[in-house]
Amino acid sequence: MTVSALTIAVDDGSTNVKVSWIENNQLKTIVSPNSFRKDWKSAALRRDKQVYNYTIGTTKYTYDATSDKALETTHVDYQYDDLNLLAVHHALLQTGLTPCPVTLVVTLPITEFYDPEDCQRNEANIEKKRQNLMRAIELNKGELFQIVDVNVMPESVPAVLSTLMNSNCNEFTRSLVIDCGGTTLDMGVVVGEFDDVSAVYGNKEIGVSMVTDLARKVLAAADSDASYLVANELIKRRHDMEFVKEVVNDESQIDAILTKIENKIAELGSAVAIEAKKFAKNPNRVYLVGGGASLIYPAIAEAYPTLGERVVLINESQSALARELCMYHADDIDVDVNPETLIEVADD
Numbered sequence: 634m635t636v637s638a639l640t641i642a643v644d645d646g647s648t649n650v651k652v653s654w655i656e657n658n659q660l661k662t663i664v665s666p667n668s669f670r671k672d673w674k675s676a677a678l679r680r681d682k683q684v685y686n687y688t689i690g691t692t693k694y695t696y697d698a699t700s701d702k703a704l705e706t707t708h709v710d711y712q713y714d715d716l717n718l719l720a721v722h723h724a725l726l727q728t729g730l731t732p733c734p735v736t737l738v739v740t741l742p743i744t745e746f747y748d749p750e751d752c753q754r755n756e757a758n759i760e761k762k763r764q765n766l767m768r769a770i771e772l773n774k775g776e777l778f779q780i781v782d783v784n785v786m787p788e789s790v791p792a793v794l795s796t797l798m799n800s801n802c803n804e805f806t807r808s809l810v811i812d813c814g815g816t817t818l819d820m821g822v823v824v825g826e827f828d829d830v831s832a833v834y835g836n837k838e839i840g841v842s843m844v845t846d847l848a849r850k851v852l853a854a855a856d857s858d859a860s861y862l863v864a865n866e867l868i869k870r871r872h873d874m875e876f877v878k879e880v881v882n883d884e885s886q887i888d889a890i891l892t893k894i895e896n897k898i899a900e901l902g903s904a905v906a907i908e909a910k911k912f913a914k915n916p917n918r919v920y921l922v923g924g925g926a927s928l929i930y931p932a933i934a935e936a937y938p939t940l941g942e943r944v945v946l947i948n949e950s951q952s953a954l955a956r957e958l959c960m961y962h963a964d965d966i967d968v969d970v971n972p973e974t975l976i977e978v979a980d981d
Contacts, residue, residue: 638734638781642959643721644788644952645739647706648815648841648865648924650724651952653959660959662952665724668862669694669716670702673773685723686773689715696723701858707816707842712741713765722770725778736782737766738958742817744835746787752833759785784962788812789819790830792922792954794961796947797826802918804828809916811933812954813905813925816840820912834912839904841925844868847897851890855883868894868928901925902932910936919944926950 644651653662673686674695685696692715697703706716725735741762748755763783770777789812797808804825812819818839822832848864857880859867870876871891881887906929909919919937921930926946934944947953 638736639730640736640738640959640962641725641728642738642955642962643724643740644955644958645712645717645721645724646814646816646924647708647711648845648861649951650720651955652724652728653952653955654728654730655959655963656730660956661728662949662956662959663724663727664952665720665727666698666862666865667706667716667720668696668698668700668703668860669706669719669723670697670700670704671695683775685726685775687719687722688771688773689718689768694719697860698862699860701853701860703860703862706861707840707845709742709745709816709837711816712745713761718765718768718770721766722772722777726772726775730778732776732778734779734781736784737780738784738786738962739766740786740788740954740958742788742814742835742837743819743821743833744817744837746785747833747835786958787819787833788814788817788954789922790821790823790833791957791961793823793920793947794827794957796920796945797823800826800918802826806917807831807913808918808920809909809913810920810922811905811909811926811929812923813901813921813929814840814923815842815845815925818905818908819923820909822913822916832912834908836908839901839908841865841868841901841928843901843904844894844897844928848890848894851886851893852881855881855886855890857882868898871895898928899932902929905929906932906936909933916940917943920947921945922947922950922953924951 642653650665673693674684687694711717745758762785766783790810793810808823810821818836820834821830824831845864848867852859867880930946937944
């Protein structure tokens with residue numbers, strides 16, 4: 634018997650999972666943070682709050698937004714382990730869709746998707762990723778989506794597909810795409826309106842986790858142990874002093890904490906700029922995507938000063954890849970993408 638499955642695009646990054654799907658001929662997207670720890674959480678006192686307790690094999694996990702015991706996802710092995718399986722299923726549940734059979738289009742960092750020796754598809758890694766997401770998982774007192782098939786795509790370059798198609802560039806234009814994620818830095822050079830991808834490059838030592846790890850350390854030193862999710866939220870909302878004071882217990886250290894975070898952001902931007910200039914010295918355009926795009930934008934603009942406005946921070950850069958993959962794989966070419974529904978999942 635053939636099962637009709639909904640196609641959902643999932644950019645399952647180490648820090649956040651971005652999910653895009655077509656509903657009522659409209660593109661919708663959610664951003665679901667990763668924050669899981671072992672063992673189960675007790676039932677919520679408030680009836681409007683759902684507890685997500687999962688079991689994989691004999692191991693119990695729970696979604697816990699604020700626990701300082703949250704398991705680390707900022708490593709490449711995350712792409713093939715329990716936490717990746719948890720993160721994808723948890724994100725699917727945040728869509729508001731009724732659990733059903735689904736075909737997933739997921740992603741792998743360029744360093745994992747391509748073989749570094751010949752730049753060809755690393756079929757072993759691709760199949761390893763597929764099989765990881767096909768494994769059994771259970772939700773206590775709840776129903777999960779049934780993953781019936783998994784297609785794997787590379788990160789980075791597909792995120793600018795529609796942007797380039799509408800950019801009026803010529804067949805000789807060379808566009809550098811920089812994807813700064815939580816764990817990896819992925820780059821690619823696209824020719825024309827996606828006529829060709831002439832080169833790809835990845836570095837799994839550079840990512841926003843450089844800043845996240847520093848943020849957790851300085852928070853801990855200020856008697857404010859925090860999860861990776863909270864640390865990332867502090868980075869994002871570092872200019873919101875009301876939020877900062879809620880997160881930092883020892884307020885006498887706030888100025889020092891924010892200074893250290895800003896310095897680390899500058900260090901991240903400099904590291905990405907150096908790698909970008911080595912990879913593509915003089916592209917015609919530069920496009921920034923990924924969760925760290927806004928953090929590195931000033932450094933990249935400075936690294937390519939003659940390009941001016943041709944250094945572009947893609948709108949809603951964090952979820953750009955999921956949106957593009959969804960539209961690329963959509964059967965209906967008349968999808969309405971403006972306005973798009975973009976939801977950041979609340980921290981339960």
